[in-house]
Amino acid sequence: MPRSARRRDDGQVTIEFLGMMPTIIVTLVVLWQLVLVGYTFTLAGNAADEAVRAGTAAEPGERDAACRAAGLDKLSDAWRAGAEVGCTTGGGYVTSDVKLEVPVLFPGTVSVPLPVKGHAGAVEEAK
Numbered sequence: 001m002p003r004s005a006r007r008r009d010d011g012q013v014t015i016e017f018l019g020m021m022p023t024i025i026v027t028l029v030v031l032w033q034l035v036l037v038g039y040t041f042t043l044a045g046n047a048a049d050e051a052v053r054a055g056t057a058a059e060p061g062e063r064d065a066a067c068r069a070a071g072l073d074k075l076s077d078a079w080r081a082g083a084e085v086g087c088t089t090g091g092g093y094v095t096s097d098v099k100l101e102v103p104v105l106f107p108g109t110v111s112v113p114l115p116v117k118g119h120a121g122a123v124e125e126a127k
Contacts (some may be wrong), residue, residue: 063094078107082100084098
């Protein structure tokens with residue numbers, strides 16, 4: 001290829017890369033948001049497990065407080081702020097329900113209006 005033909009293509013890769021930058025950035029933002037959603041599901045499930053574990057070991061009158069405290073214990077401040085933890089008992093079975101909000105892009109900021117729920121259950125310990 002003659003030298004003059006190559007000179008006309010100088011900078012073409014830079015222009016193409018700059019044209020693709022919005023697509024690359026949007027893709028990375030969407031992937032990061034999906035990671036936050038997945039992590040919130042993991043946190044909700046773990047919080048429900050911790051809550052029900054503490055609930056089964058607590059006295060019946062102290063069950064709600066122990067359940068709530070254990071469910072919130074390992075959550076960071078960003079997820080703890082809007083978290084709802086509750087335990088119910090019936091027929092010798094303790095269940096825990098946890099509801100967490102999914103942050104938008106950065107934990108501790110605005111949340112997605114669709115909450116993530118975690119549920120766990122265990123048999124009540126004999127006293």
